[in-house]
Amino acid sequence: MTVRNLDALFRPKSVAVIGASERPGSTGAMVWARVLEGGFEGPVWPVNPKYDTLGGRAVIGDAGDLPEAPTVALICTPPDTWPGIIHKLGGLGTRAAIIVGEVRCDEDRLALRHALSAARPHLLRIVGPGSLGVVTPALHAHFGAPSCTVKAGGVAWVSQSNALTNAVLGWAHARGLGFSHAVALGGEADVDAGDVLDYLASDPGTRAILLELDTVRAARKFMSAARAAARNKPVLALRSGRSDPADGLYTAAFRRAGMVRVDSLDDLLDEIETLGVGRVAAGATATLITSDSGLATLACDAFAAAGDTLAPWPAEADAALSEALPRAMAGNPLRLGDDARPEHFGTALKLLAEHRSTGTAFVVHASTHGAPVGEVAQALIANQRFAYRGLLACFFGGVDAATRDALHAQGIPVHTTPQRLARAFARLVDYRMGRELLMQTPEGLPAQVPEAIDAAQAQARAAIAAGEHRLTGKAATQFLERFGLRVEPQADDLNLDAAHAAVPKSTQEQVQGSTRGLAQGSTEGLTLAPMPAAVRPGTATGDCADQTAAALQKPVVDIAVELHDDDNFGPVFRFTAPPVDGVSEPLHVYGLPPLNPMLARDIVTRSRYARLIDPEPALAALTALSQAVCDVKEIVGLNLILRVFSDHVVLVEPTLSIASTRSRLAIVPYPRRFEETIDWQGLRVTVRPIRPEDEAAHHDFVESMTPEDLRLRFFGAVGSFDHSQLARMTQIDYDREMALIATVTSEDGFTRTLGVVRAVADPDNETAEFAAAVRSDQKGRRLGQLLMDRIIKYARARGIHWLVGEALRENAPMIALARSCGFTITPTEDPGVVGFRMALDEPEQT
Known part of the structure; x- marks a missing residue:
């Protein structure tokens, strides 16, 4: 990934139009005209050997003759000219180009490849080909057509x-x-x-x-x-x-x-x-204000259809509005009455502001003689500041341009129907809920024994070396059981006839009936939720009688689980469950590994079956399957049935496809390879990447630091950290950031964080900025040195060129640590702050 030189596209200072023209209908003419009409205030240079002037501006005959490097070049010429133009622009120092022309044949594709090759040495970025352009209205930059x-x-x-x-x-x-x-x-x-x-x-x-x-x-x-x-x-x-x-x-x-x-x-x-x-704070609830009962009914129907919720009002709000607006019907929706005046809308906003639980304010209004739309709009503008969670309006029939613009200027969105307003708000709520899902702290992952994971990797590699590319039967069972998964034994593995004979005939008929229902697709049952183990305690193993008894339970549902290597997203899961009614289409749900119990819950609790079972064993099974896929890169495909019972799950007929290579996961999983456990200062310390479930321990870690240590770390006085701040510290994207923590575990199993060092790489993987912190009671024990050595090693392995950081000038211990690690100490623009810089391309000093 890279954002290198994208600032040139979005904050341009000058532009050249290569192939600018005045020929009607030509691409060069359209692009040139739009640049001029947009009113871009920086230098604009037309380039075309066929003209001396265009629009009163002198035309330059060749891109190589431009007086200086344009920030952006718009290329409107045929494909065979692109490589030469890009080469010249790159030599001048141009940082971005937009190719407007299309690629239509093999010769064009070859020219594009040559153009990309010419751009690469100069780090020149190319948008297109076939791009309409890039527009930044605040700079009047209309670059394209x-x-x-x-x-x-x-x-x-x-x-x-x-x-x-x-x-x-x-x-x-x-x-x-x-x-x-x-x-x-x-x-x-x-x-x-x-x-x-x-x-x-x-x-x-x-x-x-x-x-x-x-x-x-x-x-x-x-x-x-x-x-x-x-x-x-x-x-x-x-x-x-x-x-x-x-x-x-x-x-x-x-x-x-x-x-x-x-x-x-x-x-x-x-x-x-x-x-x-608008600047709407999308809470879960809203208050509807209107004048007419019919409009109120329409709006309520729209809100219900969109899944929105009208806020329950406290009694105090009803009383206050009834006193101030005696002709109104207090409650949510608030109906001001057919004789409502514009000022009544303002009064309602003022009074509701005192009751935060009433949520976002929605005004739905159709013009009346007593309350014309324009005057109501002015009342909303005058009282908009009271709508602390935002204000949205719906005016039937619309408003004139001047009123609309006045509402927009005060941050009040205007919709034409209650349906559109309700759906727009519902999407804001969806965003808030999705963001909260990103920030939730998941339960801990199942604690897999590293030796078991190593054994699974060895089994897959040995099979590939022997020319086998599928694991089935006992081989698949052995592989999956290493991850705590229970696989239903094949019929020839148990003496099922003898066990079956010991079961009463009525029970046999009940089981046969449930099996017939399952085959006909009439069963009920998809269910899943979180848990840190794939099966309930005591069910992973057992004697033949226990397994037979479990087999005779009625399954709630059979879920087909597949893993395939997608061209775009790499390995992805697909879960398929039969419909509730046996008639509708099956339920298909996709999941991108890595999964944790929380993410697995989100995937499957959208099903109507979730209420029928204890979901935790099933979620744990999906999480364990995800771990297997993440830890064993040789898995390229998987097919099995997840048979869900009321209190446990088993895997049925698993087949794993394996190969020496596969596509990358779309989301980088937890990098277990950076884990190590060492003896340090009389303690058994584990150094590993931070995980989302470390939030509680990280809270204790920052709480343990003195106010002065926190000030030196965060460059100012800080108070306590809330969940969202801690989530950002612990839920990192391993593709662009690393945080290594040093932890110790007490005899009672409590894990304590002693220190953390993190490095955040820029999208170009050119530079990473580091920061480190150690518990105040661990200072002076060289823990910072231990962590810094490992983050430097990580950054080098990742291919980062520079590791940089900053500290307050008074932070002598951090400056001494950086110097001892080999950083160069540099001044910064702030006299109270010093910088650290280390070139990672240079060989390590011994």
Whole structure:
């Protein structure tokens, strides 16, 4: 992944249009005209040997003759010219180019490859080919051929479709809405959706991101970037093609990344209004304010259909509104009455502000003689500050442009129907819930014995060396049992006839009846939830009689579990369960490993079967299967039945496909290879990567530090850390960050964190910034040196070129530690702060 030089695209200072023209209908003419109409204030240079002047500007004959390097170059020439142009621009120092032309044949594809090769030595970034362009309205930079000029706003638009981009820009323009940036990615030969998401995640001018795509080119980069972006701001995604067999996988990937999937272009457009204009805190509840009972009924129906919840009011709120507005029908929805005046809406907002539980305020109104829409809008503007969780409006019939713009200026989104308003709010709630899912602390993973994992890896490799590429029967059973999974024995492994004869005939008939129902697809049963072991205590092993008794229980459901190596996302699970009614389509749910119990719960508790069983054994089984896939890279495929009973699960007829290589997982799993246990200062210390379930221990760790040590670590006085802050410390993306902790475990099993060191790499993997902290009662025992040695080793192994850090100038121990590790101490712009810098490409000193 890389965001290198993307700032040139989004914060340009100059532009050259290569192939600028005045020939009607030509690409060069359209692009040149849009650059001029947009009013870009930096230097603009047309390049074309056929002209002396264009639009009163002197034309440059060749890209190599530009007076200086343009920040961005717009290339409107045929493909065979691209390599030469890119070579010249790169030599000048240009950092980004947008190729507007299309690739249509093999010769064009060859020219594109040569252009990419010419760009690489200069780190020149290329958008396209076939890109409509990149628009940054705040800088009046309309670089490409958008259908209209674009207003500035708070939402970024990123799309793989030129036609859809033009349609959305035109729709927004007609409604006075704008964008922070608009990007048409084109062919994504270099800059892709993951790169742009990575940049926009930290862009201060972008409050939300709307993403339209059909496919993902680099799944790991995309997932990492999307997860980072969704932690900071709403990311909504539209993908067409619900009939596509892989569509369910995209739904799972979006959800795993914390993005909100929208079902239609209309929904995505509504979010330009909601997110680009308003600053709405999407709580779970809202209060509806209207004048008419009929409108109230329509709005309530819309809210119910969208899954929104109207807030229950405290009695004090009812009493206050009844006293101030005696003709109103207090309660939620609040009906002000047919004779309501504009000021009554303002009064309602003021009074509700005192009762935080009433949530976000929604005003739904149709113009009346006593309360014209324009005057009600002015009352909302005057009292908007009282809506502490935000204010959204729905005016039937719409409003005039001046009123709309006035509402927008005060951060009040305006929708035309209650349905659109309710759905827009529901998506904000979905985002909040998805973000909370990202930040939840999962239960601990099953504690797998490293020797068992090593044995499983050895078994897979030995089979491959022997020319075997499938594990079935006893081999598959042995493999899976290493991960705590229980496999149902084959019929020839048990003397089932003898056991069957010992069972009463009535019981035999009951079991046979349940088996017939299962075969007919009429059973009930998918269920799953979290637990740290694949089966309940005592069920993993047992004698023949125990296993026979378990077999005679009626299963709740058989779930088909498959693992396949997807072209985009690498190894992915698919879970299939029969329908509840035996008639509907089976339930298909995808899951991206690694799974933990919390993520497994999220995958399956959407099923209607979850209430029928104790879900924990099933969730634990899925988590253990995920661990097997993550720990044994030779697994490329898997097929089995997860037979779910009311209180336990078993695997039936497992088949594992194995190979020496497979695709990368889309999400980097816990890197067990960095674990080590050592004897240190009389203690048995484990140094390992931090895990999400370390949150409680990390809370104790930071609480144990003195206020002065916390001030030196965080460059200022800090109080306590809340869950969201601790989640960011413990739930890291191992693809771009590493935090190594030193822990000790007491006799009672409590794990205590003694110190932590972390390194966060930039998306280019060029530089990583480190930070370290040690418990105050462990200072002076060289624990910091131990951790620093390991993070330096990690950074070198990752291929990072520079490790950097900072400390307050008064932090003498940290400065001494950095110096002893080989860092160069450097000044910074802040006289109270010193910098550390180490070149990791240089050989280690011995």
